[in-house]
Amino acid sequence: MNITILFGGSSFEHEISIVSAITMKKVLKNSSLTYIFVSSDRKFYLIDTDKINSKLFSSGEYKKSKELVLKQGGFYSLGMFGDKKIESEVTLNLIHGRDGEDGKMASMMEFYDMPYISPRLEASALSYNKLYTKFLAQNLGVKTVPYEHLSMNDKRKISMAYPVIIKPVCLGSSIGVSIVREAKDLDYALDVAFEYDNDVIVEPFIEGVKEFNQAGCFTSKWELSIIEEPQKEEFLDFEKKYMDFSRDSQVLSADISDTLALQIQESFKSIYGTLFKGSIIRCDFFVVDGEVLLNEINPIPGSMANYLFEDFEVMLGRLSQNLPRESAINIDYKYIHSIQSAKGKA
Amino acid sequence: MNITILFGGSSFEHEISIVSAITMKKVLKNSSLTYIFVSSDRKFYLIDTDKINSKLFSSGEYKKSKELVLKQGGFYSLGMFGDKKIESEVTLNLIHGRDGEDGKMASMMEFYDMPYISPRLEASALSYNKLYTKFLAQNLGVKTVPYEHLSMNDKRKISMAYPVIIKPVCLGSSIGVSIVREAKDLDYALDVAFEYDNDVIVEPFIEGVKEFNQAGCFTSKWELSIIEEPQKEEFLDFEKKYMDFSRDSQVLSADISDTLALQIQESFKSIYGTLFKGSIIRCDFFVVDGEVLLNEINPIPGSMANYLFEDFEVMLGRLSQNLPRESAINIDYKYIHSIQSAKGKA
Numbered sequence: 001m002n003i004t005i006l007f008g009g010s011s012f013e014h015e016i017s018i019v020s021a022i023t024m025k026k027v028l029k030n031s032s033l034t035y036i037f038v039s040s041d042r043k044f045y046l047i048d049t050d051k052i053n054s055k056l057f058s059s060g061e062y063k064k065s066k067e068l069v070l071k072q073g074g075f076y077s078l079g080m081f082g083d084k085k086i087e088s089e090v091t092l093n094l095i096h097g098r099d100g101e102d103g104k105m106a107s108m109m110e111f112y113d114m115p116y117i118s119p120r121l122e123a124s125a126l127s128y129n130k131l132y133t134k135f136l137a138q139n140l141g142v143k144t145v146p147y148e149h150l151s152m153n154d155k156r157k158i159s160m161a162y163p164v165i166i167k168p169v170c171l172g173s174s175i176g177v178s179i180v181r182e183a184k185d186l187d188y189a190l191d192v193a194f195e196y197d198n199d200v201i202v203e204p205f206i207e208g209v210k211e212f213n214q215a216g217c218f219t220s221k222w223e224l225s226i227i228e229e230p231q232k233e234e235f236l237d238f239e240k241k242y243m244d245f246s247r248d249s250q251v252l253s254a255d256i257s258d259t260l261a262l263q264i265q266e267s268f269k270s271i272y273g274t275l276f277k278g279s280i281i282r283c284d285f286f287v288v289d290g291e292v293l294l295n296e297i298n299p300i301p302g303s304m305a306n307y308l309f310e311d312f313e314v315m316l317g318r319l320s321q322n323l324p325r326e327s328a329i330n331i332d333y334k335y336i337h338s339i340q341s342a343k344g345k346a
Numbered sequence: 347m348n349i350t351i352l353f354g355g356s357s358f359e360h361e362i363s364i365v366s367a368i369t370m371k372k373v374l375k376n377s378s379l380t381y382i383f384v385s386s387d388r389k390f391y392l393i394d395t396d397k398i399n400s401k402l403f404s405s406g407e408y409k410k411s412k413e414l415v416l417k418q419g420g421f422y423s424l425g426m427f428g429d430k431k432i433e434s435e436v437t438l439n440l441i442h443g444r445d446g447e448d449g450k451m452a453s454m455m456e457f458y459d460m461p462y463i464s465p466r467l468e469a470s471a472l473s474y475n476k477l478y479t480k481f482l483a484q485n486l487g488v489k490t491v492p493y494e495h496l497s498m499n500d501k502r503k504i505s506m507a508y509p510v511i512i513k514p515v516c517l518g519s520s521i522g523v524s525i526v527r528e529a530k531d532l533d534y535a536l537d538v539a540f541e542y543d544n545d546v547i548v549e550p551f552i553e554g555v556k557e558f559n560q561a562g563c564f565t566s567k568w569e570l571s572i573i574e575e576p577q578k579e580e581f582l583d584f585e586k587k588y589m590d591f592s593r594d595s596q597v598l599s600a601d602i603s604d605t606l607a608l609q610i611q612e613s614f615k616s617i618y619g620t621l622f623k624g625s626i627i628r629c630d631f632f633v634v635d636g637e638v639l640l641n642e643i644n645p646i647p648g649s650m651a652n653y654l655f656e657d658f659e660v661m662l663g664r665l666s667q668n669l670p671r672e673s674a675i676n677i678d679y680k681y682i683h684s685i686q687s688a689k690g691k692a
Contacts, residue, residue, distance in 0.1 A: 012675055015679060015682050019682075042457055055682075058686070069416075102467060103467055103471065122448075125449065125470075126471070126478075132472075132481075139477075139495075198620065331386040334361075335361045
């Protein structure tokens with residue numbers, strides 16, 4: 001299959017997107033890959049698949065690559081002798097954070113009628129913002145970690161007991177996240193979080209909580225990954241997560257009861273629903289007192305959580321054959337015609 | 347001021363967007379207008395302001411106009427001798443329904459770094475979908491009309507008393523909307539609504555309910571329109587709303603108490619918050635037993651609800667000077683550099 005990998009973006013996670021993208025070369029061995037880089041100033045560049053490496057970007061050398069524009073049907077290189085379309089069967093949105101996970105790329109690929117693997121616009125808007133994720137989960141009957149919401153101009157006061165974890169609502173990869181153990185440290189943690197976002201959520205920090213990750217998608221059937229119990233550290237900081245985004249070898253399934261596994265799988269399916277069709281997402285769950293709580297949705301997980309699937313590449317092929325498309329709208333100018341008739345202009 | 351008006355789109359409301367756009371010529375008398383049309387197949391055309399009329403579109407003659415593409419900074423016409431940027435100080439998103447109100451255009455204008463008047467991506471996603479509007483209002487403490495949510499595959503059963511009103515979650519201008527007076531008519535009304543959308547909301551239909559419309563925006567201060575009590579018919583069907591979109595003369599303020607006016611204004615401000623910054627929206631409220639209930643948010647109201655403002659054009663100028671912009675993200679490749687150092691590659 002001919003897959004375009006879209007990566008980079010004007011995002012705090014720009015660099016991990018590059019790592020994710022390079023990792024896909026090892027994962028998608030039987031596909032023909034086209035790499036399209038979104039620079040930090042949001043231009044599109046066609047990157048030579050044979051030459052891709054992290055230094056190409058950090059050195060700025062990518063600027064010598066051919067620049068592309070979006071037009072109906074896909075990416076094009078413009079030239080004196082006509083525009084040339086970059087052939088692609090499907091585009092994989094691998095931009096983590098802003099531009100990719102917030103719904104911008106999905107909007108553009110939808111508008112330009114390109115087959116693409118990514119959460120769609122609505123799914124992106126609801127999962128990119130941790131506060132809206134809570135709304136969504138509540139509406140779907142999926143339990144979440146309890147939370148409080150603070151805006152930048154709100155009084156800096158919380159009612160839950162310490163320790164708590166502070167998260168900017170719109171960032172992934174632990175950016176701007178702090179654990180606060182005592183009231184006296186709240187202010188500083190909020191300063192850090194508000195550097196990145198106007199809104200934060202505050203959740204109880206649960207020492208030693210059991211965490212489980214479930215990835216999956218819906219093709220013509222449910223395709224769920226194994227459930228992983230991720231390595232336990234207080235929480236992964238940016239650099240550790242960064243290394244985490246280059247994972248490409250399979251991991252072991254968590255040692256849990258069938259009942260718990262089923263609960264996690266059912267919660268995943270409830271969240272994914274029809275909303276996330278066309279995407280591969282990873283949901284991170286906590287288990288507290290035997291109850292499965294949604295912690296976070298990763299709408300574009302690092303290296304697409306490939307390491308959790310038995311045959312990621314073949315599944316990607318099935319997903320490509322089962323992408324949701326917007327319905328066509330037939331515009332026949334019936335109303336304008338009837339008004340013109342009424343005015344005697346037709 | 348040089349204002350670009352973006353209109354059309356792949357939307358059930360494509361034709362009323364054309365009407366809205368043509369109306370703006372009468373409203374924005376002191377501005378220099380550039381018209382950019384989004385055809386039903388989603389191409390961009392530069393329309394001659396002097397020649398704009400509805401027949402240009404219904405006849406297909408618009409296809410002779412110059413086609414444009416989006417690149418960093420705005421719209422460009424491409425040519426053998428270089429690309430020419432279409433100069434514009436601000437773009438007014440006047441695409442009703444899909445493409446405009448769902449957040450696609452906002453995504454694209456944000457990505458391409460164009461100053462634009464429109465609800466931003468998140469505001470669009472939350473207001474385009476009537477179910478998510480309920481979530482938003484609940485979270486903000488704004489009361490709404492009670493509702494039930496039905497998905498296409500749900501059992502066709504409601505628990506509220508008749509008469510009810512059935513609305514597809516993602517359409518405006520009364521498309522697919524029905525009033526159902528008896529249980530036996532529910533099925534047909536749902537068939538109609540599900541023609542347009544996979545999800546519907548069901549609300550009580552309140553005979554003779556008092557309705558009030560409040561439009562406004564936040565520039566450097568709140569700029570609220572007069573409150574209108576719209577003409578009362580059972581509900582406006584598409585054709586009546588269509589005529590409604592060409593309104594350009596001021597209307598009278600509703601004859602209500604100062605207390606009620608204040609309640610409506612405060613509800614409007616709560617909904618608009620910081621989320622809708624950069625846009626002019628209209629909220630439609632019901633008053634039931636003295637209580638103000640949000641009925642709907644119109645994120646891109648017909649002809650921008652210009653007829654509710656004293657000096658719409660001057661306000662538009664102030665709004666253009668107070669548009670929210672995404673924060674810049676500095677990408678310094680620190681992590682990639684440090685990994686390269688660790689590997690001895692730097």
